[in-house]
Every structure is written in C-alpha cells, then in structure tokens.
Amino acid sequence: MLYSILILNKAGGLIYQNEVNPGLNKLSTNDYLVLAGSLHGIHAIGAQLAPNIGDKTVPASVEEFNRNQNSSIMSTFKAQSPNTNRSGLQNIETSLFNLYIFQTVTGLKFMLITAPNPAEHKGELNKQYDMAHELFRQLYMLYSDFVMKDPFYSLDMPIKNPLFDTKVRELVN
C-alpha cells in the first residue's frame, strides 16, 4: 500500500506532496519541507560514502558510466533507464514503512513511501524494486506530460495542478 508521494526539485525543495493513503503521522507543511531537505542531504552524503565502503572494486566511475551511456544512446538510439540514482540513497526500510528514491537526469527526485513488505513476501527484494521502479516510470511520465507541458508552470516551483493530481490518483488507484 502506498502512503505518500513526494517530488523534490534539484535543490532539495519539496515541490509536490500527495498523501495517497493515511498511515503516516500528520506533519505540517514546514515539517515536510524539512524532511525533504534532510533526505536530499542524506542522499548526497550517501553518494560520498558508497565508494569508500567494502572492497574498493566499485563499478565504473560516474564519468565513465555517463560516457558509456552517451555512446550507447548515440549508437543504438535506444532510451536508457531514466534513473540516475546510482550511488546515492536508494531505499530505506523501517519496521513500519519503506521509502524509495528515484532521481532523473536533471536532478529531480521522486520519492515513494509505502507500507512495509508483508512477512510472506520477505525475500522478494527484486520484485519490490521492480514494482517501485515501474511506478516511478509512470509518475515521471505524468510529470513530463502534465507538469512540463503546462505553460503556467514555472520550473522548480511547487506543483499546484489539479489535472496532475487527478492523473496521479488514477495511477495509484
């Protein structure tokens, strides 16, 4: 079950928040802004930490990865995964909720807060990731359609768009 959807702009400001199902504590708008800011910061710290943990045989550097991705786009003309969240915080699991983070190439972050996995589904990690990723893909599509193509929306500002709200609600129900 999905609790909440958050969208952060590239500076870590909260631009969209939709409480889909009740379950989380009632937080004030200000609290949500603080929450978004801290997650943005933790995400960045995580990206600093990741290459220094464990054995040092970390996969290709980010620059190299980008170069490979670029050349593969140039040669195949096929779209790559839109998720650029490679070394930052990816998901959080707690006893009462799960949180997933998706980052676009422009630094925009989508976050999902869901109920924790039911006990019988323990061990199906990849399935959960795939499900979250699919939802992110759909959300990103809605964002590109109904937010980016709206002439009255200014970039990085809060999204107050009933049309987008409706589409998001249709998506999650």
Added chain:
Amino acid sequence: MSEDIILPSATSLSKLTIHDTSKTGFGYNPAIGPISNSITSETSSILINKRTITLSSAPSIYERNITNKKPVEINLSSLSFLFCEIVNWTHGQSRGIHDLEMKLNKLGYSIGQRYLELIKLRDGIKLNKRDLKIIDILHFIHGSFWKSIFGKHANELEKSQDVPNEYMIIENMPLLAKFINIPKDYADLNCGAFVAGIIEGALDSAGFYVNVTAHSVPMDGFPLRTVFLMKFDQSCLIRESIH
C-alpha cells in the same frame, strides 16, 4: 578520502563542482544549470564531426509532394511543448486574459488563412468547389478541415436558437489543451482561442466575415470540452437571404 564540500544536487550524479565541464561536452550539470548544455565551440565541433545516421528512409518534408493526401503525423509531445511555449510567450507579452486570448487568436488567424488554401489544393481541382452557404462552409470546417488538422471530426455542430448569426462547433477533447492546467486566477481563459483564431482565419479568407471565441463548457467525462462560438457578420446573413 578528501573532505570535499558536498554539493547535494550534484554528487549523486557525479562528483561535479561549479568549475567542471563535461569531458565529452555533453550532459547536464545541475550545479551549473542550463549553461552546461549550451553549445560551445568545443561541443559544436564534436557535433559537426560526428557521423550521423538518418533514422527514417522517408524523404524530408521539403521533398514531399505538397498535394500528398496522406495525413502527415507529427509528435504530440513536440506539438504540446511548442504550444506551451507559444502560450507562455504570449502570456508574458499580454496585459490580461482578454489580451492574451486576442494574441493567441491572432497567431491562429494566419494559420487558418494559409491552411484553407492548402487543404483546398489537396482536395484536388476537380472536386474543388467553393462553398457559398454558411451551413456548407461550416460542414467543411467541422468535417474535413478539422480532420486534417486534428485527425478527427469535431464532435458537434450547432446553431443558436435565439440569435440568428450564431453557430457553434463543439469539441469534447481539444488536442492542444490536453496538458494545460488553467490556474485559478485565470479561470475564464481558454487556450482554444488559438484554434478559434484558425477557424476565424479560414472563414474570413473564404469570404465569411466572422468572429470566433472559445469557451470552456465542461461536461461529465469531458472536463476540457470546448465550444467555439462563431458570430457571423450581418453582411453574410444578407447575402444568404439574397441567394
């Protein structure tokens, strides 16, 4: 490990700082912003020297026959982005809702004039006849004219019962307004003013002097339903009565 300042927006993409430029010359650096994607002498030389492959074997738009009757399809996303920018630009230039609608109408007007010419040419010389009656030209606008622009006929064509010179074309799913959200303080605005301009331009150059406005009349299931109200000039009605 170096104790760099952590740039939250950039680190997870790459360890980018303000002073970094991409090695390949491509790629967005959020720490810098749009400038990172701009064309410099370095990137332009990369672009020029890059071997490119033509993706489609179809001839370009310039090589195609202008009288080609096959519908030419374009991407809705590109069209929406273009229209979004048109509205945005016009919005910045105008002094109010009415002014904005007028400006959109004007932009559509010249398209309508030209498009009528083109579509009549494509209909072919033999079948081509000039519509003289209001009702005939309206059927043409509602039918084949609409179809060649939007790929479908308009939903309804109605005549006002109270006012003799008023006609309405009703479109349930306006294509251009699909992604547009009108903010609360612009409640009366309808970006269909652009389409109204197209209709007006076409009718005017066909010799029917008319004033077209767009109005949102939402219905269950069709929140974007738009009515294009056409008020014909008195002279058209007089001409109509002579025939």
Added chain:
Amino acid sequence: MTIYSFFIFDRHCNCIYNREFTQTSAAGVNNGLINKNNTSHSSKLLFGIIYSLKSLSAKLISENELTSFTLGQSFRFHFWESVTSYKFVVVTGYDVDDMQQVLVRLHQYFVDCVASNGLTPVEFKWSANGEKLDNVGYSVICNNSFVEETDQYLQSLSIY
C-alpha cells in the same frame, strides 16, 4: 551476496568496532581489516546517515525503527539498535534481504564477550568520573574472543 563490513557504534557516536572483510582471500583468520577505519571519514558519514534516518523514520511514523537502507546498486546497510543504544551495522551486497536475526545474534556475542567480561570496559570513551580518556586503546573493542566468534559466525552464513 556478500558481506562487506561490520560496524558497532556506541551511544557516544563513536565507532567502537569495525571489521572489513576481503572477499578475495580464502576464508580463514584475519582476512581483511579489524578496527582500521574507526575514525575514518566514511565511518563518520555512515553514523551521520544512520542518525538522520533514524530520527526521520520516527518522525514519519511514531515508534518506528530503521531496519535497513540501500546506497546505489551495490550496498545494503542492515541496522539494529540495542536498548542501550549500541548500534550494529552490517554492510552487504544489494540483494541481501532481512538480516535482523543476524544482528540480534551479533549483539548476543557482544553481551557474552564484552558486556559480561569483567576485564573489558563497556564504556569505550569515557571514564567513570565523566572525563574523556585520551587513551585510544580503550576506544575500540579489541577483545580477541569477540573478534573470533563474530568472524566465525558471519563467515558461516550462506550470504558471506
């Protein structure tokens, strides 16, 4: 499926035990590092992340406990905290699911070999009268039986 490292933090935000496993050499004694990175930048960053995520979890839903988080496509951090605020963290590969039982078991070893051991301190940074000890030797667990037992346990796991 790999275990990369194992950390214990005490309630004074210090890393009191750090074990890094090297996957290349054959399983045996002392492959990898023990207590080499306790004051390193990365262990501080790790503590910072855990601390923030913990408070964040409790803010979103009260009486909630952080269990794990993932960095990128490579690392998963499993977390468990004892009532005495000792924080146990095991870093594994991306695809390792729930490890709460393992962490509880590690705490068991901690109680057996450190807390119940009269010859080992349980407070690693502060003396009884509240003064900060400069003697670095006290700031980490260097109890051989603890090291051996936890090593043996972690290496016996199928995910190692």
